[in-house]
Amino acid sequence: MIPQASASVLPDVEKLLTLQERDQRIRSFQLELNAIPEERRLKEKQIADAAARLDAGKTEMRAIEVERKRLEVEAQAKRDQITRYRQQQMQTRKNEEFAALGHEIAAAEKVITTIEDRELELMESAESLRPAVAEAERAHAEEKAKLEAQIVELGRKSANLEAQLAELAASRVPLTEGVDEDLLDQYTRLFKSKNGLALAELDHEVCNGCHMKVTTQTALEVKAQKALTHCPNCGRILYLPA
Helix, strand or coil, rough: CCCCCCCCCCCCHHHHHHHHHHHHHHHHHHHHHHHHHHHHHHHHHHHHHHHHHHHHHHHHHHHHHHHHHHHHHHHHHHHHHHHHHHHHHHCCCHHHHHHHHHHHHHHHHHHHHHHHHHHHHHHHHHHHHHHHHHHHHHHHHHHHHHHHHHHHHHHHHHHHHHHHHHHHHHHHHHHHEEEHHHHHHHHHHHHCCCCCCEEEECCCCCCCCCCCCCCHHHHHHHHHHCCCEEECCCCCECCCCC
């Protein structure tokens, strides 16, 4: 809604107030549009993070399986070694050699026991991880579908905002007609530097743009409405409320 100024407001102020209302809508839509790429990036990052969490669980499962197979090979090698030692025991006639082979067999059996204990630990780890990985897969699929739908919606929102901006930009052109070029340039610079508020109401000698009290002389000049008056504190163009 365009702010209502007093009935005797300067014609230039009336035109600039109408223009400011249109520019504020354009600025609002533009800010929304500018925020969309970052929103999209954050949602894409969420998808990537969910995939990374899932992959971490799968990687750990694969590592467990690789380690378990390595241990199986190592244990089998020790069993084969024990078989050879026992065959050698059967063939030897020397007590010392028989005893030495017995020590080797005992050492190999101890290694096998250690390996089997480790294999059991790995199996337990895999069993505990399996439900977590399954849940991560479910959560990832659900989250990915939701976020991808939101990304599609952001695309629609972007297209809609661009269409509205094009309409507003076209409707803005007639609003600048009849406004002095220097004044329009001044207004444009103020609008950009003052966060979309080039003109501000003067309410009880207080500028509603910077919320600072103006001098009595400035207030009188605004009330006289013989020329455009700027806030001495923030530089905005002042006007009286209805």
